[in-house]
Amino acid sequence: MRNYDVIDLIKNKYLNHNKEDVLKHVENVAEIAVELAEAYNLDVDRIRLAALLHDISGIMTPQEMYDFAKSRSLKIDPAEEKYHALLHQRVSRIIAQEDFDITDSDILNSIECHTTLKKNASVYDKVIFIADKISWDQKGVPSCGDLLKSATIEALDEACYLYIKYQFDNNLLVMPHQWLIEAYEDLKKNL
Numbered sequence: 001m002r003n004y005d006v007i008d009l010i011k012n013k014y015l016n017h018n019k020e021d022v023l024k025h026v027e028n029v030a031e032i033a034v035e036l037a038e039a040y041n042l043d044v045d046r047i048r049l050a051a052l053l054h055d056i057s058g059i060m061t062p063q064e065m066y067d068f069a070k071s072r073s074l075k076i077d078p079a080e081e082k083y084h085a086l087l088h089q090r091v092s093r094i095i096a097q098e099d100f101d102i103t104d105s106d107i108l109n110s111i112e113c114h115t116t117l118k119k120n121a122s123v124y125d126k127v128i129f130i131a132d133k134i135s136w137d138q139k140g141v142p143s144c145g146d147l148l149k150s151a152t153i154e155a156l157d158e159a160c161y162l163y164i165k166y167q168f169d170n171n172l173l174v175m176p177h178q179w180l181i182e183a184y185e186d187l188k189k190n191l
Protein backbone atom coordinates (compact mmCIF):
# COMPACT_ATOMS: atom_id res chain seq x y z
CA MET A 1 0.00 0.00 0.00
CA ARG A 2 1.33 3.44 -0.90
CA ASN A 3 2.00 5.85 1.94
CA TYR A 4 -0.59 8.43 1.00
CA ASP A 5 -3.25 5.72 0.60
CA VAL A 6 -2.56 4.53 4.14
CA ILE A 7 -2.77 8.09 5.41
CA ASP A 8 -6.21 8.48 3.83
CA LEU A 9 -7.35 5.20 5.33
CA ILE A 10 -6.14 6.27 8.77
CA LYS A 11 -7.92 9.62 8.55
CA ASN A 12 -11.13 7.94 7.40
CA LYS A 13 -11.03 5.53 10.32
CA TYR A 14 -11.07 8.46 12.79
CA LEU A 15 -13.77 10.27 10.82
CA ASN A 16 -15.98 7.20 10.42
CA HIS A 17 -16.00 6.92 14.23
CA ASN A 18 -16.75 10.64 14.69
CA LYS A 19 -13.32 11.21 16.23
CA GLU A 20 -12.55 14.54 14.57
CA ASP A 21 -10.97 15.75 17.83
CA VAL A 22 -8.56 12.81 17.98
CA LEU A 23 -7.72 13.27 14.29
CA LYS A 24 -6.92 16.91 14.95
CA HIS A 25 -4.65 15.90 17.82
CA VAL A 26 -2.76 13.21 15.88
CA GLU A 27 -2.28 15.60 12.94
CA ASN A 28 -0.86 18.14 15.35
CA VAL A 29 1.46 15.48 16.82
CA ALA A 30 2.52 14.54 13.28
CA GLU A 31 3.47 18.14 12.53
CA ILE A 32 5.59 18.44 15.68
CA ALA A 33 7.09 14.96 15.26
CA VAL A 34 8.10 15.63 11.63
CA GLU A 35 9.94 18.77 12.76
CA LEU A 36 11.77 16.75 15.42
CA ALA A 37 12.45 13.93 12.96
CA GLU A 38 14.16 16.36 10.62
CA ALA A 39 16.30 17.64 13.50
CA TYR A 40 17.26 14.06 14.41
CA ASN A 41 17.66 12.72 10.85
CA LEU A 42 14.88 10.18 11.22
CA ASP A 43 12.70 8.82 8.44
CA VAL A 44 9.94 11.42 8.14
CA ASP A 45 7.42 9.05 6.51
CA ARG A 46 7.76 6.54 9.32
CA ILE A 47 7.45 9.23 11.99
CA ARG A 48 4.35 10.65 10.27
CA LEU A 49 2.65 7.23 10.20
CA ALA A 50 3.53 6.58 13.84
CA ALA A 51 2.13 9.96 14.86
CA LEU A 52 -1.09 9.53 12.89
CA LEU A 53 -1.67 6.04 14.29
CA HIS A 54 -0.58 6.54 17.89
CA ASP A 55 -4.12 7.19 19.19
CA ILE A 56 -6.03 5.07 16.67
CA SER A 57 -7.50 3.03 19.55
CA GLY A 58 -9.41 6.20 20.43
CA ILE A 59 -12.18 4.66 18.33
CA MET A 60 -12.79 2.30 21.29
CA THR A 61 -14.04 2.91 24.81
CA PRO A 62 -11.66 2.04 27.68
CA GLN A 63 -13.75 -1.04 28.46
CA GLU A 64 -13.52 -2.16 24.83
CA MET A 65 -9.74 -1.67 24.98
CA TYR A 66 -9.58 -3.82 28.09
CA ASP A 67 -11.69 -6.58 26.56
CA PHE A 68 -9.61 -6.39 23.38
CA ALA A 69 -6.35 -6.63 25.37
CA LYS A 70 -7.70 -9.59 27.33
CA SER A 71 -8.80 -11.33 24.13
CA ARG A 72 -5.21 -10.99 22.86
CA SER A 73 -3.83 -12.34 26.16
CA LEU A 74 -1.79 -9.19 26.83
CA LYS A 75 -0.14 -9.12 30.24
CA ILE A 76 -1.97 -6.29 31.97
CA ASP A 77 -0.02 -3.84 34.16
CA PRO A 78 -1.71 -3.04 37.53
CA ALA A 79 -2.07 0.58 36.37
CA GLU A 80 -3.85 -0.63 33.21
CA GLU A 81 -6.02 -2.93 35.31
CA LYS A 82 -7.22 0.09 37.27
CA TYR A 83 -7.24 2.65 34.44
CA HIS A 84 -8.18 0.83 31.25
CA ALA A 85 -7.50 3.87 29.07
CA LEU A 86 -3.80 3.37 29.80
CA LEU A 87 -4.02 0.36 27.50
CA HIS A 88 -4.69 2.59 24.51
CA GLN A 89 -1.03 2.78 23.48
CA ARG A 90 -0.71 -1.02 23.25
CA VAL A 91 -4.08 -1.45 21.57
CA SER A 92 -3.15 1.21 18.99
CA ARG A 93 -0.10 -0.84 18.08
CA ILE A 94 -2.21 -3.91 17.38
CA ILE A 95 -4.71 -1.93 15.27
CA ALA A 96 -1.81 -0.39 13.29
CA GLN A 97 -0.50 -3.87 12.61
CA GLU A 98 -3.76 -5.61 11.84
CA ASP A 99 -5.86 -2.94 10.14
CA PHE A 100 -3.14 -0.95 8.36
CA ASP A 101 -0.56 -3.68 7.70
CA ILE A 102 2.22 -1.80 9.48
CA THR A 103 5.17 -4.09 10.07
CA ASP A 104 7.96 -1.57 10.72
CA SER A 105 9.17 -1.98 14.30
CA ASP A 106 10.21 1.69 14.68
CA ILE A 107 6.62 2.71 13.94
CA LEU A 108 4.97 -0.03 16.01
CA ASN A 109 7.20 0.38 19.05
CA SER A 110 6.84 4.15 19.17
CA ILE A 111 3.03 3.81 19.03
CA GLU A 112 3.12 1.20 21.78
CA CYS A 113 4.96 3.33 24.35
CA HIS A 114 3.87 6.86 23.45
CA THR A 115 2.23 7.48 26.84
CA THR A 116 4.68 5.83 29.20
CA LEU A 117 7.86 5.49 27.20
CA LYS A 118 9.92 2.44 28.28
CA LYS A 119 13.48 1.54 29.13
CA ASN A 120 15.98 1.45 26.25
CA ALA A 121 13.60 3.59 24.20
CA SER A 122 14.66 4.38 20.62
CA VAL A 123 14.92 7.89 19.18
CA TYR A 124 11.63 7.18 17.34
CA ASP A 125 9.96 6.28 20.66
CA LYS A 126 11.23 9.48 22.28
CA VAL A 127 10.20 11.74 19.40
CA ILE A 128 6.62 10.41 19.40
CA PHE A 129 6.46 10.53 23.22
CA ILE A 130 7.61 14.16 23.34
CA ALA A 131 5.59 15.32 20.31
CA ASP A 132 2.46 13.92 21.98
CA LYS A 133 3.27 15.78 25.20
CA ILE A 134 4.00 19.07 23.42
CA SER A 135 0.69 18.72 21.59
CA TRP A 136 -1.22 18.29 24.87
CA ASP A 137 0.77 21.08 26.45
CA GLN A 138 -0.44 23.45 23.75
CA LYS A 139 -3.94 22.73 25.01
CA GLY A 140 -2.76 23.38 28.57
CA VAL A 141 -3.23 19.80 29.80
CA PRO A 142 -0.90 18.97 31.39
CA SER A 143 1.08 22.15 31.47
CA CYS A 144 4.84 22.13 31.83
CA GLY A 145 5.34 25.69 30.71
CA ASP A 146 8.04 26.06 28.11
CA LEU A 147 10.05 23.21 29.53
CA LEU A 148 9.62 20.83 26.63
CA LYS A 149 9.77 23.20 23.71
CA SER A 150 13.09 24.68 24.77
CA ALA A 151 14.66 21.38 25.83
CA THR A 152 13.67 19.10 23.00
CA ILE A 153 15.72 20.12 19.99
CA GLU A 154 19.00 20.24 21.91
CA ALA A 155 18.45 17.29 24.17
CA LEU A 156 15.75 14.76 23.51
CA ASP A 157 16.71 12.50 26.42
CA GLU A 158 16.72 15.40 28.82
CA ALA A 159 13.29 16.53 27.61
CA CYS A 160 11.89 13.02 28.20
CA TYR A 161 13.50 12.88 31.62
CA LEU A 162 12.27 16.35 32.63
CA TYR A 163 8.74 15.59 31.50
CA ILE A 164 8.52 12.38 33.56
CA LYS A 165 10.23 14.07 36.53
CA TYR A 166 7.67 16.88 36.34
CA GLN A 167 4.88 14.32 36.57
CA PHE A 168 6.41 12.59 39.59
CA ASP A 169 7.38 15.84 41.34
CA ASN A 170 3.87 17.24 40.98
CA ASN A 171 2.09 14.02 41.94
CA LEU A 172 0.35 13.84 38.58
CA LEU A 173 0.64 10.08 38.47
CA VAL A 174 -2.02 8.40 40.56
CA MET A 175 -0.66 4.99 39.69
CA PRO A 176 2.53 4.96 37.60
CA HIS A 177 2.79 2.32 34.88
CA GLN A 178 5.79 0.02 35.26
CA TRP A 179 7.15 1.06 31.83
CA LEU A 180 7.18 4.72 32.94
CA ILE A 181 9.03 3.90 36.16
CA GLU A 182 11.62 1.93 34.19
CA ALA A 183 11.96 4.65 31.54
CA TYR A 184 12.52 7.24 34.27
CA GLU A 185 15.24 5.16 35.97
CA ASP A 186 16.87 4.43 32.62
CA LEU A 187 16.92 8.08 31.52
CA LYS A 188 18.22 9.24 34.91
CA LYS A 189 21.07 6.73 34.75
CA ASN A 190 22.16 7.85 31.29
CA LEU A 191 21.93 11.62 31.64
Ligand SMILES: [Fe+2]
Binds near residue numbers: 089
Ligand atom coordinates in the same frame (compact mmCIF):
# COMPACT_ATOMS: atom_id res chain seq x y z
FE1 LIG B 1 -2.29 8.63 23.52
Ligand SMILES: [Fe+2]
Binds near residue numbers: 029
Ligand atom coordinates in the same frame (compact mmCIF):
# COMPACT_ATOMS: atom_id res chain seq x y z
FE1 LIG C 1 -1.83 11.41 21.77
